[in-house]
Every structure is written in structure tokens, then in C-alpha cells.
Amino acid sequence: MPTIMSHAAVPLAGALILGRSRLSLPVIATGLLVAMLPDADVIGFRLGIAYGDGWGHRGATHSLLFAAAAALFATALLRPQRYGVAAAFLFVSMASHGALDMLTNGGLGVAVFWPFDEIRHFAPFTPIAVSPIGVSDFISGRGIKVLYSEAIWIWIPLxxxxxxxxIRKRTSKWFRQNGTAR
Structure with a gap:
């Protein structure tokens, strides 16, 4: 899995792209939260749930169905002006968690199609170094490699x-203001 901070990269980029005219601050904040939420499944380790179980780490909470249900639930609670935009933003924010995990080079893969298929999947290309679970393992040479990997494969591209x-938004606005057709 990428670090918890890097899971926030997708909703941050989405919020910048869509802008405050389409997304309210509560929707953006919820997008950041739901992007990190799937990793709450690590609580299962303490409850005796095995990593590879359907409700284990990278299981149900990382699936597209879970992302859709959470997005619809959060949108209903938030009651934004732009319901469809908010629901889509929240879905992409949460679904991006599993997608980023599928790009890592470790773990068991992601049960992206749970409950219809409990097979764990990886992307064909796995360039992101998997993050250690726990702070003590993270503050090490391995943690630096993970942050470097995330900068290259997540933060810089987004x-x-x-x-x-x-830039596209600003140039379009400039052309509209100056009467030049674009």
C-alpha cells in the first residue's frame, strides 16, 4: 500500500481540477477522508481476521462496490448542491485507494471486485514501493525509498x-475575456 498521505493525492488533484465552484469544502474534506478510509481494515489484524480473508486487509473495504456504497452514503449525508458531481468525486476518491494499492510491489493484491470475486488483483505494472505498516518500520531507509517511489509515481504525475x-482553465478564461475564439 502507498502511505496514508499519498492516498490523499487523488482527491487533492480532483479538487484542484474541479474547483470550488463544483465541490464544497465538506465534499473535498470527505474525499480526503474516504481516500484513506479503506486502510481502517488493518483493525482486523487485532480482531483475528486474516489478511487474505474477504474482510481482511485489501479486501472488501478496497472494492469498487464498497467505494460506490460509501460514496452514495456520504453524498446523502452531505446533501451537496451538485449531487452527481459530489458522488462521482467521492467514488473516485475512495476507489483510487484500491487502484493505488494495485500498483504497489507487495502484499496480497486487492479484492477490487469483492463480493463477486474474492481474487486479489495487482496491476500489470507495479512501480510503487509498498509502504511498511507501522511508524517504526517507516522511519528507515525503506521509508525513504517508499516516499521517493510515491513522489515519482503518484505526486509528480498528479x-x-x-x-x-x-493552465487550460486559465487560457480558456483569457481567450473568453479578450474576445478571441477558442
């Missing part, structure tokens, strides 16, 4: 995408 959308 920053470039958000910047490209921002």
Missing part, C-alpha cells in the same frame, strides 16, 4: 495533470 487542467 501535480502535472492538475497543473495542465489549471
Amino acid at each position: 501535480t502535472l495533470v492538475a497543473a495542465a487542467f489549471g
Whole structure:
């Protein structure tokens, strides 16, 4: 799994791309929260739930169905003006957690299609170094390698995408204001 901080990268980029005119602060904050929420399944280790079980780590809480249900539930609670945009943003925010985990080079994979299929999946390309679970293991040479990997494969690409959308938005606005057709 990527670090908990890097799971916030997708909703941060999405919020920058969509802007405050489409997303309220509560929706953005909820997007950040739900992007990290699937890793709450590590509580299962203390409850005797095995890693590979359906409700184990990277199981049900990392699935597309769980992301859809959580997004709809959160959207119903938040009651935003733009219901569809908020629901889609929250779904992508939470579903991105499993997608990023599928890009890591360790663990058991992600039960992305749970409960219809409990097989754990990885992406064909797994460039992101898997993060250690626990702070003591993270503060090490391995932790630095994980952060470097996440910068290269998550933060830099998403920053470039958000910047490209921002530039496109500003140039379109400039052309509209100056009467030049675009």
C-alpha cells in the first residue's frame, strides 16, 4: 500500500481540477477522508481476521462496490448542491485507494471486485514501493525509498495533470475575456 498521505493525492488533484465552484469544502474534506478510509481494515489484524480473508486487509473495504456504497452514503449525508458531481468525486476518491494499492510491489493484491470475486488483483505494472505498516518500520531507509517511489509515481504525475487542467482553465478564461475564439 502507498502511505496514508499519498492516498490523499487523488482527491487533492480532483479538487484542484474541479474547483470550488463544483465541490464544497465538506465534499473535498470527505474525499480526503474516504481516500484513506479503506486502510481502517488493518483493525482486523487485532480482531483475528486474516489478511487474505474477504474482510481482511485489501479486501472488501478496497472494492469498487464498497467505494460506490460509501460514496452514495456520504453524498446523502452531505446533501451537496451538485449531487452527481459530489458522488462521482467521492467514488473516485475512495476507489483510487484500491487502484493505488494495485500498483504497489507487495502484499496480497486487492479484492477490487469483492463480493463477486474474492481474487486479489495487482496491476500489470507495479512501480510503487509498498509502504511498511507501522511508524517504526517507516522511519528507515525503506521509508525513504517508499516516499521517493510515491513522489515519482503518484505526486509528480498528479501535480502535472492538475497543473495542465489549471493552465487550460486559465487560457480558456483569457481567450473568453479578450474576445478571441477558442
